[in-house]
Amino acid sequence: MSSATSVTFAVRRDDWSQGRFERAPLAPLAAGQVRLRLDRFALTSNNITYAAAGDLLDYWGFFPAEPGWGHIPVMGFADVSESAHPEITVGERVFGFFPMTSHLVVAAEPAGAGQFVDGAAHRRQHALAYRQYSRIAHDPVYEPGREDQILLLRGLFLTAFLVDAFLSDHDGFGAERYVVGSASSKTGIALAWLLARESRGRVVGVTAPRNREFVQGLGCYDQVIGYDEVKTLPAQVPTTFIDHSGDGDFVAALHHHLGDRLGHHCVVGATHWNAAPRPAELPGPEPAFFFAPGEIAKRVQAWGADGFQQRLAGSWRQFCAWTDGWLRIVRGAGPAELTRVYHELLEGRARPAEGHVLSLQQREAG
Numbered sequence: 001m002s003s004a005t006s007v008t009f010a011v012r013r014d015d016w017s018q019g020r021f022e023r024a025p026l027a028p029l030a031a032g033q034v035r036l037r038l039d040r041f042a043l044t045s046n047n048i049t050y051a052a053a054g055d056l057l058d059y060w061g062f063f064p065a066e067p068g069w070g071h072i073p074v075m076g077f078a079d080v081s082e083s084a085h086p087e088i089t090v091g092e093r094v095f096g097f098f099p100m101t102s103h104l105v106v107a108a109e110p111a112g113a114g115q116f117v118d119g120a121a122h123r124r125q126h127a128l129a130y131r132q133y134s135r136i137a138h139d140p141v142y143e144p145g146r147e148d149q150i151l152l153l154r155g156l157f158l159t160a161f162l163v164d165a166f167l168s169d170h171d172g173f174g175a176e177r178y179v180v181g182s183a184s185s186k187t188g189i190a191l192a193w194l195l196a197r198e199s200r201g202r203v204v205g206v207t208a209p210r211n212r213e214f215v216q217g218l219g220c221y222d223q224v225i226g227y228d229e230v231k232t233l234p235a236q237v238p239t240t241f242i243d244h245s246g247d248g249d250f251v252a253a254l255h256h257h258l259g260d261r262l263g264h265h266c267v268v269g270a271t272h273w274n275a276a277p278r279p280a281e282l283p284g285p286e287p288a289f290f291f292a293p294g295e296i297a298k299r300v301q302a303w304g305a306d307g308f309q310q311r312l313a314g315s316w317r318q319f320c321a322w323t324d325g326w327l328r329i330v331r332g333a334g335p336a337e338l339t340r341v342y343h344e345l346l347e348g349r350a351r352p353a354e355g356h357v358l359s360l361q362q363r364e365a366g
Helices: 045-052 144-169 186-197 209-218 248-261 292-303 305-323 335-346
Strands: 005-012 015-025 033-043 074-083 093-098 103-110 115-118 132-135 177-181 202-206 223-225 239-243 262-267 328-333 354-359
Touching (some): 033 144, 045 335, 074 144, 144 305, 144 328, 177 186, 239 248
Parallel strands (some): 177 239, 328 354
Antiparallel strands (some): 005 015, 033 103, 033 354
16 A cells, blocks of 8 residues: 555535545555546535535535545546556546545546546446546647636536526526526626626626625626615516525515516525525425536437537637636645635635635645
8 A cells, every 4th residue: 555645625514614634545546446636626605505415416425424524526627646447547637526635536437538437336326427527638628728717617607508508498487587696606607697698688696795896897797786685676577586595585585575477496506505594485486406417418418419518618718708807716725725715615705706726735736
């Protein structure tokens, strides 16, 4: 067994404010396994949503931990540091889901030239989108100079892109107005940008007071309101609600204010993970959870795999260029910096114009 070790961040599943760093020796690989050295990863409020839905959607099952503990998934870039698979070469760079770690071993199963999947038993029940690793040499979206933006925004933009396609399929559920909960979240911003670009209807963002100026300055929201300002919205306008916040008080107020003028309530995330839950019974439509992997399968069937990638890549490049005007990337390395950023996000103190890219390698992420 090698004397080298891996380090992984874990949290208590019943109290996410309690974290620890787990260290383990790097064991020899079995046939077909690949060791990935995680170079850098993004940490955003969306990752806190993974913890909030950890039991409901089995996010805790992606990377199992000791009983009572969990590994929160993140998007990362890694390099193949060891390979016991004949088709995967040391030095290859890949993009995909990881725990917050320095190294990850996967049971690699190539799935075409552009990717491989982790075929480990504990991951087989999860959707393909959550266990595949894109090989950047074949990735149509990859640009070397935009790795940090890819980490921070690609997965969130993909979700927004899929929500937008879903709404288009249903003609917006008759909406003349789209209300976006947690308007400062990067998924919310991406969706607002898509809706505004397509002139789907009036786009209203809901945000906390400290983020209001930032959200207004983005230019993709026609109106910005606070969570206590539901009644400023004209009640007779047909509306679709896309919620990334999970703020139960606002959800209840909006349903009661709009009633049957609310055509659809799409639940995407829960950035306000510690807010009051929504009531079990509400006037208007039943809140419907949006499941991105299922929508990916639908898009691929409708557009073809190449068509899906082409449409996504075209929109992504435009969005990514637009974010150059407001996104500030903040790099950090080491356990202390990860702990600081994690608690900032957990406590809702993150600045929406910032994006944190972190590393648990000995050197600063380059």
